[in-house]
Amino acid sequence: MTEFILTLASVFIAAGVLLLVANHLRFPAVPFYILAGLAIGRLIEQDELIILALFGIAFLVFVFGSRIDLGDITSVLRHGEAAAFIQLIIVAPIAFAVGYALGDIFAFEDPFRNALYFSAAATLSSTLVGAKVLEEGIRKNLVYGRLAASIHFFDDVIAIGVLLVLSAEVLTDTQLVTSKIGFGVLFILAGLLVSRHGYPLLIRAAGGGDELVLMGSISLLMAFLAAAEYVGISIVIGAFAAGIAVRSEGPASLGVRNGIESIKDFFAAIFFVTVGALVAVPSIEVVILAVALVLLVVVLNPFIHTMAFIFEGYDGRTGFLAGSSLNQVSELALVIAIQAWLLETIAPTLFDAIILAAAVTMILSAIAGRYEQAVFESILAPFLSERTGYIDRNSQVDEELSDHVVIIGYGRHGRRIVQQLEELKVPYAVIENDPTIRVDLESDCANFVFGDAIASYPLERARVANARMVISTVEHRPVSEMILSTDSEARIILRASNSREAEKLLDEGADFVSVASLLAADQLVEHIKYVINDETELDSLAAQHLDYLQMVELSDLEQHQHYRV
């Protein structure tokens, strides 16, 4: 048997052991892969691993490409997560300057190019780690989770572009650079073409066999990689275009997507461990570069992001929570670094520094994620929350309003309740903090406050003290706590995701807590009994529900033209 198998064995055993540690401490996996690499770097022969690591990159980007929803790109651009642009415009040049200065001091061969690498590492943030840190926010569909996720997405797309441009050996050669960009565009167009006309053909030819569709997808990847190699652009672009080519939804391709995911996980582990293994014993230069990078990423990035979000109209808390989860080096920055390493255009010290900084920031980010709420409360809340002027300017509440209902959240729930209150002719005020639905608030609601209900001012502004009732449609504990702590005679109705949480809130003073899953369970039990007793009733059950849905949908459409179901 071969040396190679033993090398792979050491990679996976080291990765496995450190993942156990990561899992125990509830940290994301990526930095621990890098640590595993650092640990075994001197024990293994890396030459053979590099190629598997490249497969890792290819599959990572392939999967990213295959999951892209073109609608997402337009929605990110339209909703303008303008913050992403602002951050890019501010942080990238600053990081570039710092990188250039340090490169100059350490006498890098090509300080300009190395400064670009430095800048990319400082500016972009990591989706893999970010998604883990943001888990709760994304799961509960909170505004900050959505915001940060879309910035991650934006950063990933930028990184792909950067990789394309930086695959040119000489950046001053405009013709070379434009030809790379031209090829990149061609590749993506080819990917789109295949996804529309070629891939469905493949699925049909495979006759329902998952294995052949899987191998066909991988063949497409290989073909795109080979083509990228042939025309001399980054293989990452090939992988990305191949990913776009195999985009498909529906039950038929679920098995294949699972399959690609597994293969990706296998190779990605090798990639991250190998990256760690490539780092030499850090010199003083490496440490200085790494520290500079860490500072930029951990301090400057979140600061600029937060400011940009606030500028865009998000409240301070949302801005801070979203901004502070963008404080890590992107895994695609590692790809940029390793591409440069292969092209031999990056200074070895900078390469080491980027990888170390990535590992450090990813771990710091996970730690910070646990304390950010507390940090916000104790330090930043006074500065960021109470921007009363801004809230006043964007709100509209009748000064005389009393005996009214305060509704928190203008999602589907909130809308339904507003509709009901209007029918009952009961006065109400809505509190909402998502700028993307501010237009709806302005057009639909008689009284509304544009602000975050976790802060006291928006509640005050909605005249909670005079209200008859407060209804929260948000299943987020801090919001519920804030409402319970207000000084008001109003009855309080909250929402919780399960009965245990609901009981806690009741104990803390809520008058009622709505638990959707309990209601669903009750209804479900009814329906199941009904169906078991008489199967013929099935059709009428579905028909009734469809009628109801149509009714809800119609009333939704009538009232809110722009509300997407």
Add this chain to the structure above:
Amino acid sequence: MVELALAADFAIIIIAATAIGLIARQLGQPTIVAYIITGVILGPVLLDVVTVEGLVDHMAELGLGFLLFLLGLKMRLEDIREILAPISNIAIGQTVLQTALAFLVALLLGFGTVEILVIALATVFGATPVIVKLLTDKDEVTSLPGKIDIGVLIIQDIYLVIILALFAADDLGDPGQIATTLVVIFTMMGFILLFSLVSSRYILPELFRRIADNKDVFLIVAIAWAFLFIAVAETFELSVEVGAFLAGISLAQLPYSKELEDRITPITDFFILIFFASIGLRIDSAGALFAFWQEALIASVVLMIGNFWIMYYLIDREGFSVETSFLGSINMVQVSEFSLVVGALALTQGYIEEPVLGYLTLMALLTMTVSTYIITYNHAIYERVHPWFERFESDVHIEEVTDPYRNHAVAIGFDEITEPALPILKEGFDTVVVIDRRTDHIDALQEDGRYDAVFGDFRHSEVRKASGLKNAKFVLSSSVEVEVNEVLLSEVSDDAIVFVEAERIGDAYRLYDAGAAYVIMDTFLAAEQLCGYLDLLFTDVEAFDQLIETEIKKIRRRSRMVDHEQHPFIEHDVGLGEVGGRDD
């Protein structure tokens, strides 16, 4: 990137194999044959554009390792315990009789003495990768004939390790050295087996209970476990396959292995393609391959027929039914690619000449190709010939003691929505299988004991299979992921009643279109409830107070009943580039 040029061979193989595989699929042929043909076409025999060196060789080796790991993952000891004794009898008898047959055939065909010995030793094996791959694809690995075959193959693998060790020894003439080698091999194997079984009882359950909730950690740690065994096996100079297989067995005993199977399968598919292609690639030239083509043809026919009857006799003698004996034997008629390994080793040691290796290769290729079709159509063949085989019906029977689910209820996700429905389902359908992705929920269900629990993400086909989804009469899904529910609806039988959950109206329409009996939408329920309350509050405050009082009692009662955490029950996979949708 210069390094990637190294992968060119690899890319060519994958692309060519897929293309040929697609053609094969159109013609109704199995993919394995396509892969081997790919190797023959790309290798020295025809185009000579790809060599089995470096990366390709490594990948082929990994493929075999993963295949055996996967095979191990499917082996529940409790499933094979009762047939362990008959399997050992069959395997030993088969080895002896088949060696004798191969010896006889080679003798009659006029080979030299040492050559006959090598040929006889080399042609005993069944082709593990072919059989395992095909039976897995057909989902028959865990059927009774499948288990018999796998059991025999494993014993053959041990035998193979011994033969390889013997061939690799410098001097075959010294009985003392042979004995020492054998002792070392058996001790090491015994040691690893012991470790694998001990760990599956004492170390792994606790370890995997901690990590199984986290999908990525779960997969990588499992792979690390396999590599740990491979490294140990390697240190003791045992084969990669033995290590991987034993690692698989130790994980198979855990309740979490179903999902793992489904995650390892694609990685195996990926590498095993290279392995099968490499068989074709290893053939040096058309000349060497066809030097003894007549002999190979005759020997192939004789061995295939002979092997079938040997196996049939042995399995039947142990008291299995005609069908089991027939299927178990007909799956095993081929000569393994291991004969090439043994042959190659014998060649380097100077025991045989190149053309004899060609003879072995051709025989392996012929029998493997033919048997691929035989295994693919094994049931159809049995249907044709079984009246004739009825005459061999013996009195004693060991029958398959599987307990497939039928007309039962399946619940996906153990949470506040599904839990209250379970007792009603139990009443209506007797058996209720609950699928959940969290180890603590599975523990709770097992402790409760009323329902069967399957650990895993419903996205994985093995998990769906384990719940007997296809035979279910009622399915209840509390996953709000449309694609998961669509897969569910496309897999259940036509008369199954399916309740699914959805978050958006558009999704609900899609699910009704796909055949859902009812779509649960809890967000609307909550909104409707609140609206109803508002109505009351502004018309009849007392009624309102009464109403919420009963509701609050209900919440408190439920809260005391459930004692699980507040996390969602089916983890939502959040990955690269997914942007959370807008909702309330």
